[in-house]
Each structure stands twice: as structure tokens, then as C-alpha cells.
């Protein structure tokens with residue numbers, strides 16, 4: 001029998017990651033004139049630090065920032081990351097030396113409640129073996145609340161040497177701070193005995209796999225509760241645009257270009273008439289003209305224009321050689337018909353023609369070889385037309401991530417089946433699949449997995465065989481059958497980047513990645529409650545897929561006026577609402593969709609916005625009717641993105657667009 005442990009702790013090899021804040025302290029880096037090498041070096045080290053005992057940190061970066069050597073800014077950041085974001089460890093780099101502006105140790109001393117001088121000493125001892133310059137670092141280490149703060153020097157080399165010297169004690173230090181010590185020891189014994197690891201390519205016989213120690217399961221989630229912003233930043237950092245591919249223009253609707261695209265032809269490809277009228281020689285002026293022949297759109301003129309004559313032309317027709325103006329038919333009168341009575345023999349021009357009048361020169365709309373669509377443009381209806389007009393038959397676009405949707409739960413049954421006792425119909429899968437479809441993806445139905453270890457593992461395996469992104473719902477909270485996280489970690493060796501988010505609904509939302517047959521798989525586990533699954537699909541699934549496909553735009557947030565009061569929840573809440581605009585007030589009013597309980601999908605019906613209600617505080621326990629609130633528009637981003645792009649287009653730096661933008665905390 002293979003047991004999946006329901007317990008976890010920080011020092012087990014499959015532990016919940018330690019969350020890190022990385023703060024670079026440097027005047028020049030903050031001003032943008034210096035090249036920040038130590039911050040990125042630390043990012044690399046905490047996720048992958050090598051020691052003689054192997055990779056031991058496997059941390060998760062919760063926040064990154066660069067601040068100048070200003071004591072108050074350092075204090076503010078350290079306090080916020082410790083008290084609000086509650087990261088496990090903050091690593092600072094820079095500002096520890098003897099220069100007048102080096103104030104990192106002073107700032108750190110003002111925020112820590114307990115000093116940890118031995119950590120500073122260990123770093124000094126390691127560094128002093130390499131250089132006597134180590135004496136010039138005044139690094140301070142200590143604890144604030146549940147956060148360990150460690151000052152590291154400013155140079156990337158010294159950062160590496162110092163971190164490697166202390167890395168092995170960090171997991172234990174974190175356990176001690178979090179008072180996990182007893183659990184660590186106990187679970188360690190368990191891990192040795194029952195939680196042997198298997199690689200995803202050698203998954204044990206699923207009929208033998210069972211969740212173990214239900215009674216002894218953790219009674220508190222081991223996953224740090226990250227803020228929505230930090231969770232979003234993690235997705236942003238991890239989800240990179242994938243490969244690109246060349247496809248036929250006809251298949252390009254909704255896709256994102258990866259290269260600048262140039263016109264294959266001039267538009268118009270010939271000198272074209274703008275009006276239905278007569279091609280003339282402008283210098284002939286007003287007066288009577290012989291009509292030599294006529295040219296329609298699609299024809300090639302065969303007659304040359306000569307002085308004193310004209311040739312009838314239609315809009316879009318090529319004008320004959322020698323033409324220097326077109327006179328619209330409204331500015332002429334008929335003088336004489338031909339013998340057959342059908343066509344004109346002679347006309348009179350009533351208005352003096354101007355040189356070049358009503359002729360589109362070759363390439364005047366689009367010049368051959370000119371840039372028509374920049375890289376990272378999303379191809380909509382108009383862009384399809386531009387590509388077609390310019391003779392493009394193939395385009396290079398980002399590959400659409402393949403995505404599958406899986407529902408979980410013994411209680412679920414398919415809509416249409418006769419209702420069984422104790423069951424509910426699966427509404428999440430259809431909602432999620434249609435939401436993905438609406439946004440241009442082609443989701444695969446991975447089915448419903450019952451709360452059986454083997455069924456769940458097989459469903460995930462099937463998904464990984466077929467798709468790169470798996471969106472699940474249910475089985476991520478604290479129930480004894482909520483098995484997705486332990487299965488992902490212990491069977492598929494997935495890395496859980498976050499397992500809880502401080503938001504309502506959606507608290508247990510989980511994001512993980514793993515390698516399966518040499519490919520990275522992204523797993524987004526949404527909570528089972530139908531409203532939670534829907535809201536988190538907007539807030540996490542669409543941004544994840546958008547980032548993977550280069551099709552990401554920040555949500556559009558507007559200010560709205562409440563029409564009812566709200567008792568605030570301790571967690572920031574995304575309340576569904578209908579915004580209504582009126583002609584005489586630029587601020588829309590927000591109507592609640594009713595009872596906001598996470599099980600009531602009706603609260604999402606017709607909602608066009610999520611009101612971003614702040615978490616409750618003693619000073620602000622509620623919001624009142626008439627209060628102004630930030631509201632995120634739903635289903636609007638695809639339409640607004642062109643408007644958002646415009647300033648970037650003209651700035652000429654939009655190649656960043658759709659790229660990975662790290663949000664600073």
C-alpha cells in the first residue's frame with residue numbers, strides 16, 4: 001500500500017515552500033542607473049540553492065522590490081512584508097557597509113524584535129575565509145513576528161557565499177519561528193516510514209494508493225495565505241509565453257503575433273480612382289471632352305489618355321496612363337451620346353480639375369514592405385482584414401496553451417442524469433469550459449474524478465498526456481477527501497507555488513507546476529464552490545492562460561458607487577455586481593446581485609463587475625450606500641485591449657506588451 005500523507009511540514013522534502021521577500025537596497029538600482037545583479041542572484045539562489053546536502057531551500061518568492069538607501073523606506077518595506085504579507089524570510093542585499101548612506105543594519109535593527117547574531121557571525125566566518133573585506137559588512141539578522149530578516153552584502157558574489165553558508169539552517173529556523181518543531185520531528189519519522197516518493201514516470205499501482213492518517217491530518221492549512229497581488233505576481237513570474245508557430249491567416253482570429261508583420265504589397269497596387277467619374281488631364285481645365293473608353297474596377301486600362309479627351313472610370317478602377325485628375329460624374333453634363341445610344345461620346349466638365357484630384361497613388365494606404373502589425377498584437381476582425389489586404393497568407397503567432405478542465409467530487413453527476421440522493425449536478429466544468437471558450441481557448445473535457453485516490457491520479461495523468469494546463473475545481477480545502485494538493489505534490493512531484501489566497505471567495509485556490517514527460521504542466525486548482533470557481537477563473541485562470549499565450553491584459557478597474565451597504569469580511573472580497581452607467585453621471589452605480597454566499601451561482605448571473613471590497617478593519621467594518629468602490633469589469637478586456645494598447649503603440653515600446661511584467665510590491 002502506498003500512502004499519501006495528509007500531513008506536511010516545512011522540512012520534509014516535499015514541503016510547502018518557504019516564502020521569501022527579496023529586497024535590494026541601493027540608491028543607484030532604485031534610480032535605475034545601476035544594474036541590479038544581487039537581487040536576481042538571490043531570486044535564483046532561494047529557489048535553487050545548492051549545498052553539500054543538495055537543494056535545500058526550494059523557496060517561493062512572495063515579493064521583490066528595490067529601494068534606495070533611505071532608512072524609512074527600508075523600515076516600511078520590512079515591516080509590511082513581515083506584518084501584512086507575512087513572508088517567512090526576508091533577504092536584503094546592499095547597504096550593510098561603511099559608506100555614509102549604508103543604513104540597512106540600522107533600519108533592520110529598528111524593525112526586528114529579536115536579534116539572531118549567530119547567523120551574521122556564520123556569514124562572516126564563511127566570507128572571511130575568502131576575503132578580509134568580510135569585516136566591512138555590518139549585517140544584522142533577526143526576527144520580526146513570524147518573519148526572519150537577514151541582511152546580506154551588496155555584491156552578487158558575496159550574496160552567494162553568505163547565503164550558502166546559512167541556507168541549511170533556514171528551514172529549521174522557519175519551523176522554529178512558526179512553532180512547527182514538534183510536527184517536524186513527528187512528521188519526519190512518518191516521512192521516513194510511509195511517505196516514500198515516486199517519480200511521475202513511475203507512479204505506483206494506483207489501486208494501492210490511499211490517503212493516510214485522516215484523524216491526524218493537519219488542522220491548519222500549511223500553505224501561507226498570500227495576498228491576491230502576490231499570488232498574481234507568482235503566476236506572472238512563472239507563466240512565460242510558450243513557443244510560437246506559423247499558421248494560415250484564416251486560422252489566426254484571436255491569436256497573438258510574435259513578430260512584426262510587413263505588407264507584401266502596395267495598397268492600392270495601382271493608381272486608383274476615388275470617384276465614379278472621368279479620368280482627365282488636369283491642365284486641360286474645364287470644358288468639353290471626348291470620352292475615349294471606360295474602365296471598371298478589376299479591369300486594366302488599355303487606352304492612353306490624350307489631351308482634350310477623357311476616359312470614364314469607376315471607384316477603385318485603375319486610372320489610365322497620363323491621367324492627372326479624376327472628375328466626379330456630378331461635376332459633368334452629357335453633351336452627346338454614341339451612335340449605339342448606350343455610352344457617352346462627349347461630356348462637359350463644369351468644375352476646374354485640380355492636379356492629383358481623386359486619385360489614390362500607389363501604396364498611399366499601405367506601402368509594400370511597411371510595418372502593418374507589431375509583435376504581440378492580438379488578431380481581431382480588423383487585423384484579419386489588414387493581413388488579407390496586404391497579401392499575408394501565413395502568420396507567426398504564439399501557440400495557444402492546451403487546457404483541460406476537471407471536476408472533482410463523489411457527489412457530482414452530469415446534468416441530464418436523473419437526480420441521485422446526496423448528489424448535485426456538476427456546474428463548474430461547463431461554466432469553466434465556456435468561460436475559456438469565450439476567451440478564445442479550446443478546452444478539453446477531462447471529466448469528473450470521484451474522491452478516490454486512484455481515479456484522481458488517473459484523471460490527472462490523462463490530463464497531462466493531453467494538455468499543458470489543467471484547471472480543476474474542488475478538493476483543495478481541509479476535508480479528509482480533499483486530496484488534490486497531496487496527490488500533486490507526492491505523486492506528481494509538483495511544486496505548489498501557492499495553496500491559499502487571502503480573498504473571498506477563493507481562499508483555497510492553488511497553483512502548481514510539475515514536469516511530466518519532460519514538459520512543464522501548469523495546474524490551477526480552483527475551489528469547488530461554484531461561485532468560488534467562477535470568480536477565481538476570472539482572477540487566475542484567464543490571466544494564467546493569457547500570460548502563456550501572450551494575450552494578457554490587466555483587468556479594467558473603474559470607480560463605482562454602491563447602491564447598498566456591505567458588511568466587510570476579514571478577507572478582501574470580490575462581490576458580484578451589475579454596473580449601470582447613465583448619461584448624466586460619469587460614475588456607474590453598482591447593484592448587488594444578492595446573497596453572495598460561495599455556493600450560490602445565481603450571484604454571478606448577469607454580473608458585469610466584481611466589486612473589490614477591502615478586508616474589514618476596526619476603523620472600517622462596513623461600506624455604506626453611496627460609498628465609492630473599485631470595480632473590476634468582467635468580459636470587457638478583450639474589447640478594451642486595443643484602446644489600452646494605443647499609447648504603447650505610439651511610444652514604440654510595445655514589444656514588452658504581453659511580456660512578463662513583474663509587479664513591485
Ligand SMILES: Nc1nc2c(c(=O)[nH]1)N[C@H]1C(S)=C(S)[C@@H](COP(=O)(O)OP(=O)(O)OC[C@H]3O[C@@H](n4cnc5c(N)ncnc54)[C@H](O)[C@@H]3O)O[C@H]1N2
Pocket residue numbers: 407408409411412424425426427428429473474475476477478479482505506507508526527528529530532598
Ligand atoms: N475546515 C475548513 N473548511 C473549509 C474551508 C476552510 O478553510 N476550512 N474553506 C472553505 C472554502 S473558503 C471553500 S471555497 C471550500 C472549498 O472546498 P474544496 O475546493 O475542497 O471543494 P469541495 O470540498 O470539493 O466542494 C465544495 C463545495 O462545492 C461543491 N462543488 C464541488 N465541485 C462542484 C461542481 N463541479 N459543480 C457544482 N458544485 C460543486 C461541493 O458539492 C461542495 O458543496 O471549502 C470550504 N471548507
Ligand code: MOO
Pocket residue numbers: 503504505506507508527529532598
Ligand atoms: O473562499 Mo471560499 O471560496 O469563501 O467559498
Ligand SMILES: [Mg+2]
Pocket residue numbers: 474475476477478479482528
Ligand atoms: Mg473540500
